[in-house]
Amino acid sequence: QQQVKQSPQSLIVQKGGISIINCAYENTAFDYFPWYQQFPGKGPALLIAIRPDVSEKKEGRFTISFNKSAKQFSLHIMDSQPGDSATYFCAASRSSWGKLQFGAGTQVVVTP
Amino acid sequence: NAGVMQNPRHLVRRRGQEARLRCSPMKGHSHVYWYRQLPEEGLKFMVYLQKENIIDESGMPKERFSAEFPKEGPSILRIQQVVRGDSAAYFCASSPPPSYEQYFGPGTRLTVT
Numbered sequence: 001q002q003q004v005k006q007s008p009q010s011l012i013v014q015k016g017g018i019s020i021i022n023c024a025y026e027n028t029a030f031d032y033f034p035w036y037q038q039f040p041g042k043g044p045a046l047l048i049a050i051r052p053d054v055s056e057k058k059e060g061r062f063t064i065s066f067n068k069s070a071k072q073f074s075l076h077i078m079d080s081q082p083g084d085s086a087t088y089f090c091a092a093s094r095s096s097w098g099k100l101q102f103g104a105g106t107q108v109v110v111t112p
Numbered sequence: 113n114a115g116v117m118q119n120p121r122h123l124v125r126r127r128g129q130e131a132r133l134r135c136s137p138m139k140g141h142s143h144v145y146w147y148r149q150l151p152e153e154g155l156k157f158m159v160y161l162q163k164e165n166i167i168d169e170s171g172m173p174k175e176r177f178s179a180e181f182p183k184e185g186p187s188i189l190r191i192q193q194v195v196r197g198d199s200a201a202y203f204c205a206s207s208p209p210p211s212y213e214q215y216f217g218p219g220t221r222l223t224v225t
Binding site (some may be wrong): 006032034036042043044045046049089093095097098099100101102103104105 | 155168213
């Protein structure tokens with residue numbers, strides 16, 4: 001049973017465009033929602049994270065939008081660059097758990 | 113400040129052999145997590161350890177797999193009698209207490225022939 005569902009599976013966007021990746025969760029006890037970026041052959045790198053007490057968090061070109069009532073959160077990559085081409089994973093956790101539950105990942109390709 | 117270190121980066125084992133994967137957490141981090149990533153799939157939690165304690169091993173197969181994080185030295189994920197289905201990338205992450213943020217190592221890619 002996958003606790004975090006991620007879509008789309010893959011995404012092609014032109015340079016300068018906006019990449020949008022969506023995630024939905026079931027467990028209302030989750031209270032931490034990070035996004036990770038992974039390049040081929042590398043480990044996941046923490047990109048940005050949000051807690052349920054805010055609806056949006058922005059760091060540079062990356063923005064997380066969080067909708068608690070809908071149990072959904074999304075990553076927006078503004079002004080996408082070819083260097084952003086990677087696989088992005090959303091995840092969720094809760095304070096008493098420690099472990100992260102990951103979505104299946106979205107492969108983003110930014111064309112020049 | 114060195115990141116999470118894992119070794120070896122690549123490991124080839126024949127069916128039936130043992131695999132030992134090592135993870136050194138970031139300096140100051142006392143929480144270690146192991147995840148497995150199968151080809152074209154997301155990461156699946158295996159085990160969560162603190163120094164000398166297993167906190168949560170709910171994601172670890174009951175047989176052949178074990179993990180430890182001794183008082184001194186790296187955390188070890190041990191897979192006995194490996195089978196082809198164990199071929200995957202194994203990632204270690206660490207976090208400082210009390211923090212949600214987990215930082216991942218480069219992974220060990222295990223190939224079972």
